[in-house]
Amino acid sequence: MTDAVVAQGLTKYYGSGDRAVRALDGLDLRVEEGTVVGLLGPNGAGKTTTIKVLTTLLVPDAGSAHVLGQDVLAHPAAVRRTIGVSGQYAAVDEYLTGFENLDMVGRLYHLGARAARERARELLEQFDLADAADRQVKGYSGGMRRRLDLAGALVARPPVLFLDEPTTGLDPRSRLGMWGVITDLVRGGTTLLLTTQYLEEADQLADRIAVIDHGKVIAEGTADDLKDRLGGERVEVVVTHDDDLGRAREVLSGVGVGEAVVDARSRRLTVPVTGGAGVLVEVVRRLDDAAIAVSDLALRRPTLDDVFLTLTGHAPAEDDEADADAHDPATSRTEAR
């Protein structure tokens, strides 16, 4: 497999002197051709800065980046011909219709008048915007704008696509719609780097996840790799009768690699284990021997939330007061919702 996107040691400061902000701190990243990488991190982690460098919009202070073998710094124009970008805030013209927006993009790409029109219609259809095609974007919902913006990034059929927080600010239904659109896209072989603050989003869409914090990749792998890195699955048991809690705790502590934790209110016991599903069988056998009735029993792998907490010592998106967009009141207002 070849790498479609490679970033090495990217470093970027905003401002200078004492007040300089280090947005990127030696960031390394690879996206194999035809795969989806999710750059996952809280607000202010450096996601947008990374996207801007990779899409030639921002020059880093140090490090290098290549897209499809082209040097982003030495040959920005060549790189731009191979990429599509959809930024964190939809960049569509409010006063044009959906059709006119896409048609204009096609003309800017010199597709020719007829091909531009056809491509616009095709994309509007694909993104479920055909009915709204001839309405001004002013009246579009947030989800429709995002879809139109994404469509705009696809007009020239770029082999490599960058999406910066494609679903931030969308309601759950529009988010699901966006996920569907993105899934269809990558099935067609598009290489995609997307950023997100949502663990489920990375889990859902990405082949590999790079966790970013303070301008650095702090962990990288498949969602399963990352979950494994935490080690330790947990067995969770809910007992049927309150008075069994004490004995169940003894039983579970005997099977697990640590003490069982009891949540009396929900009658739930949790114990860290090793040995995968086999250990479940052992748990069931011992509970049965002790005649303890159980209403629920599960082997739970750590969630990506657990992963993030373990890796960074803080939960994702907990950094809201250190708002990444504090320098731009207009955008931090949108983000606050």
Ligand SMILES: Nc1ncnc2c1ncn2[C@@H]1O[C@H](COP(=O)(O)OP(=O)(O)O)[C@@H](O)[C@H]1O
């Ligand atoms: N134009 C700018 N001027 C000053 N600081 C900035 C600017 N853009 C971003 N930053 C800072 O750089 C860091 C990374 O920001 P950003 O790349 O936007 O993070 P993310 O997209 O992950 O939220 C943050 O601390 C942010 O406040």
Ligand SMILES: [Mg+2]
């Ligand atoms: Mg951002």
